[in-house]
Amino acid sequence: MKGKILRNLMKFFLAGILLMALIVYSSSAEAKPPIRHYYIIDLTGPYGILVPEIFEGTQDYYRYVNEKGGLDGHQFEIPWGETGNMMSRTWSHYKRFKQSGAQFLALFSSPDGEALKKTMEKDGIASYNIGQSDPQIYPPGNIFLDGCSYADGFGAFLKWAKEDWEKKGKAGIPKVGIIGPDAAYGRAATEPGIRFGKQIGVDVVGQEFAPVVPIDLTAQILRLRDKGVDWIWLQGLSQISTVFIKNFNALGLKGKIGIAAFWWTMGTEMLRRVSPEMLEGYIFNTYTYMEVDDRPGIKKLNELRMKYRGKKLVEGYIRGFHFAEVVMGATRLAYKAKGYKGLTGDNYIKYGFERMKNYRGEFDLGAPVTIKPNDRRASNAIRLYQVKGGKVLGLSDWIEVPHLYPPEMTKYFGK
Template sequence: MNKRVIPTAMAAALAGLVAGPAFAADMINVGHLAAYTGPTSDVGKPYGQGIADAMNYINANGGVGGRQIQFETVDYSYNAPQAIATYKRWMASNPNVPVAIQGWGTADTEALVKFVSNDKVFFMSASYSGHLTDPMGKSERTKAAAPYNFFYGPSYSDGCRGVVQWASEDWKAKGSAGKPKFVHMGDNHPYPNAPKEACAAYAEELGFEVLNPIVYSLKPGDFKAQCLSLKESGANYAYLANTSGSNISLVKSCATVGVDTQFISNVWGWDENAQAAAGDAGYGVAWVVGAAGWSSDAPGMETVRAVSKVSDPSGNEARPLHYMRAVCGVFFMRDAMLAAEKMDGGVTGTNIKAAMEQMTDHVPAELEGVCLPSTWTPEDHRGTNQVLVYKSTPNGFENVYTATLERRSEWLGW
């Protein structure tokens, strides 16, 4: 029977391929790597939805200078090899080769750095890894120059430095005596590892005692063993480097075990869904926020709500923080494309990159008050050095601290 099934099925596959997206010369091709499944799907879903909605919204509202964005969303399940395979497929899909890619994870983005710089593809990632901030490879910490990589928001390392700064202030404000103890917690994966050394070094600089890191999985699970280690270590501040799904489990496990450590986390580490799931255990978590929240009354939220209606016509769905950052990322890319259009050669990866590097304290016009003003230069891809630290309380999220980090040259690419 199989002998018969295969040819028919192959014919069907062929038919499916031929009937693929229609090609139009005046379209701008963009690739979209999303993690709707896999260990980071908790934050990958709202972010990926934000990217898709924003691009569809731009298309419905005149496109990029009249040109439509043609994009393909691929759910790669946070599996780096699959992201590379998808990238290679896109690059071979002549004449629909993307000029820009909206990516996702740190593992795949860092693995693709060399590929995108060889192919001159503008790459905007949801990974804010500090390793992506050195376009010229000037810093000695940089393993590979990342000229075509951009992201919106403070780097993971800067974010962690920001919350550590807050922790230091918090320690003083509480009037506690002695050296506060800091510990990094996260999976052994490029994303949680990205700020590990950089942040530990800064914590030491601020007078923290840095303890041995504790490993817990990116996949949610029972983390009581890790919580007991944490309790035993006597850490005062624990930096949670995983995404919110895993952090919910950790915070709850630690509440059961009776840990009274102050949890601090990164931009993907906490959100509205996490707070709702964690309940009482979640109050007190302090973390980095990179854009306005859904309930904000910033003027730009009008646009975000309109974008949200693309996939939720009722307008009832409350979007988590990640959604706003996704929308910001797409609008920054759109602005760069608009500027690139006026350059020689039009909208190419190289021109989009050049246009991004000309932005100074830029905020997309429709998103006033939503996105952080960002600056990229040909030597420095740290878009912003402003870190908003929020704390989860029973009354909602409160902005407790805003750190403005120095742009130290030795922090570039770290």
């Protein structure tokens, strides 16, 4: 009797194992291989103040896409490596990813892009960077920028400042000084800004340098004040803008000199770091919408972040999500044209990024993405926002940015 029971149990057990094996086999036979987008990011270096939230947005976008079935059944994987802004680590990740067969590499810092530009061209790897310094895209290679370049964004502000100056009927021409760190992104606006300022009638008086993480910027502010500037442009991360605002207010310059900044000073973040009164009148540009905008995509994203992270929407998250959405747009185009096996670096460029026209993505979080031949900028528009009454409010709709490529690049873009 006992033996019969044992035999039956064994049969059930074996049948169960066979069934399990069949299920596993059939599911694995059906599962399509994943598409891998490789990421090199700085979480602990100078960009560590921004990147964690941006990367959350990026990760959640992939999660969202995977939950909806991926791309034609292909799930996405995003192997990543952290650099601390150390080039030896960037290099090491790059080699590791290349060895793993990377065809597309996402970057989160200008120096990484500048360092890898030539090598990626040699290796045929396509790349998209959220750090938007000029040397990465001139001459045009394998790197595309999320939004426009820092120089272009500054140019758009200069255009706006000139129009505002004339609208208010002021005499002479506006003077603008820059404060930024001695780094790729910190210097990015200066030389093209001076050049463009001369063209449109704005005097860009030059740049005062600041450490990436400064303690005091009084001397820099005073030097610009003595040059008689009407505007100070901040080309540094929020570590610089926070200290700047405190020093600027302490010097009693609020209301006497205007403050404007590029997108990585993180306008709404600033409201959390300094008192809103100190920030009154602060203007910044960005290539994505902000969490304050009343738009369906922003609302949906707010719900998504609440669902995934239990947190409210912030601007870094929006940019990270938008970044991944553009990458996905290019991937879809390349996949449609060449299929899974055709997702090579060259095809990401030729059949993906270079074919993007008026792309808005499901969430529509930024300026429409149109990439022209040889132009490695994902968009050519920015919006201006201003802090008023302790809140961030839209100051302009999309403004077309001037294309401030270096003079020696005229062979690519004409005069």
